[in-house]
Amino acid sequence: MTQAPIRVCITLGTRPEAIKLAPVIRAFQQDPTFQTQVVLTGQHREMVEQVMQLFGLQPDRDLAIMQPRQTLTSITSRSLEGLETLFQELEPQLVLVQGDTTTAFAAALAAFYQKIPVGHVEAGLRTDNLFNPYPEEANRRLISQIAQLHFAPTPLAVENLRASGVVGEVHLTGNTVIDALLTVADRQPDCPIAGLDWSRYRVLLATVHRRENWGEPLQDIAQGFLAILEAVPDAALLLPLHRNPTVREPLQALLGQHPRVFLTEPLDYSELVGAIQRSTLLLTDSGGLQEEAPSLGKPVLVLRETTERPEAVTAGTAKLIGTQADRIAQEALTLLQDPAAYAAMANAANPFGDGQASGRIVQLSRQFLGSA
Numbered sequence: 001m002t003q004a005p006i007r008v009c010i011t012l013g014t015r016p017e018a019i020k021l022a023p024v025i026r027a028f029q030q031d032p033t034f035q036t037q038v039v040l041t042g043q044h045r046e047m048v049e050q051v052m053q054l055f056g057l058q059p060d061r062d063l064a065i066m067q068p069r070q071t072l073t074s075i076t077s078r079s080l081e082g083l084e085t086l087f088q089e090l091e092p093q094l095v096l097v098q099g100d101t102t103t104a105f106a107a108a109l110a111a112f113y114q115k116i117p118v119g120h121v122e123a124g125l126r127t128d129n130l131f132n133p134y135p136e137e138a139n140r141r142l143i144s145q146i147a148q149l150h151f152a153p154t155p156l157a158v159e160n161l162r163a164s165g166v167v168g169e170v171h172l173t174g175n176t177v178i179d180a181l182l183t184v185a186d187r188q189p190d191c192p193i194a195g196l197d198w199s200r201y202r203v204l205l206a207t208v209h210r211r212e213n214w215g216e217p218l219q220d221i222a223q224g225f226l227a228i229l230e231a232v233p234d235a236a237l238l239l240p241l242h243r244n245p246t247v248r249e250p251l252q253a254l255l256g257q258h259p260r261v262f263l264t265e266p267l268d269y270s271e272l273v274g275a276i277q278r279s280t281l282l283l284t285d286s287g288g289l290q291e292e293a294p295s296l297g298k299p300v301l302v303l304r305e306t307t308e309r310p311e312a313v314t315a316g317t318a319k320l321i322g323t324q325a326d327r328i329a330q331e332a333l334t335l336l337q338d339p340a341a342y343a344a345m346a347n348a349a350n351p352f353g354d355g356q357a358s359g360r361i362v363q364l365s366r367q368f369l370g371s372a
């Protein structure tokens with residue numbers, strides 16, 4: 001007699017969750033032990049659609065909760081309510097969440113309330129500063145306390161989980177972002193940007209979106225970028241804008257007129273990988289880019305006061321530089337003007353994984369559910 005497949009719900013809401021879960025969804029779908037349901041909260045709309053299309057994935061359900069200028073409370077409460085009904089209907093035997101977004105936290109809590117075991121992909125990242133990044137540091141800590149399967153990307157994340165006294169199984173799997181990155185990088189993606197001749201400039205690829213950088217830090221960051229362009233005539237800045245108006249409006253106002261600044265809509269993931277490959281240097285407050293750039297041998301200047309990814313700093317490919325204009329300009333100029341300083345940071349290092357994390361997560365989930 002063949003056994004009924006195990007029902008797994010993979011929940012996601014934002015672009016980074018979609019990128020990091022795409023290879024996991026693929027791996028579950030290829031395994032006949034599982035019946036896999038992909039559930040979107042809809043915290044993001046266009047930015048998730050792009051990734052789903054790129055990886056050829058279809059959501060089974062979409063709660064479509066996104067609102068312009070949404071608050072953390074509205075994301076949490078709308079996701080919780082929607083997922084309660086959905087989990088009652090789908091009756092998953094395991095719910096997988098990824099990372100530290102508000103979707104991930106709400107999905108973990110909704111599953112916990114129905115006593116459905118939660119598997120946490122990319123568990124154990126910590127800065128030990130509750131407000132940096134905000135609200136992500138709290139989200140991931142809260143998820144750790146209610147998850148029963150913790151998929152840690154690095155040995156440091158395993159240590160952090162043990163120190164947090166979590167209940168359940170802790171496993172070292174690698175980060176699934178490397179699975180996604182290697183798949184896309186293999187396709188040698190192009191990155192055409194209107195008006196930007198990649199061979200003419202040394203391109204600085206920048207992204208900014210974090211809540212703790214809203215307001216004054218964002219202004220400082222933009223001033224830092226302008227100072228770099230002022231000092232280096234063959235530098236250009238490529239800045240794909242986040243969809244959030246709180247971030248894009250000030251950046252457009254401060255940088256939009258400069259002839260060597262290229263502000264674009266969010267790039268799709270394959271274009272983004274193509275852009276990393278063609279860039280000289282990255283300036284970012286994103287977590288994912290701190291993982292991707294070292295794998296592609298690009299230095300990253302991290303526009304934050306803390307990082308939950310010290311592995312890249314230890315590997316020598318990332319440096320935490322904060323958001324002060326002077327510091328940003330000085331650090332970037334050192335890399336652009338001193339070949340030895342550049343070479344020291346441009347190592348291809350892969351501290352986050354080997355591209356096989358998704359397969360391990362499927363295997364460990366099967367064992368956990370007693371179907372190994």
Ligand code: UD1
Nearest residue numbers: 014043044045046047048067068069070101102103243244
């Ligand atoms: C969220 C996550 C953050 C993650 C980031 C990646 C939380 C609290 N934050 O922050 O951890 O690093 O995603 O981008 O979970 N918008 C659109 N279309 C989209 C996406 C966003 O228009 O496809 C606009 C909407 O106006 C929305 C706003 O962006 O209100 C903010 O989105 P939100 O998910 O609240 O915050 P992010 O900064 O994207």
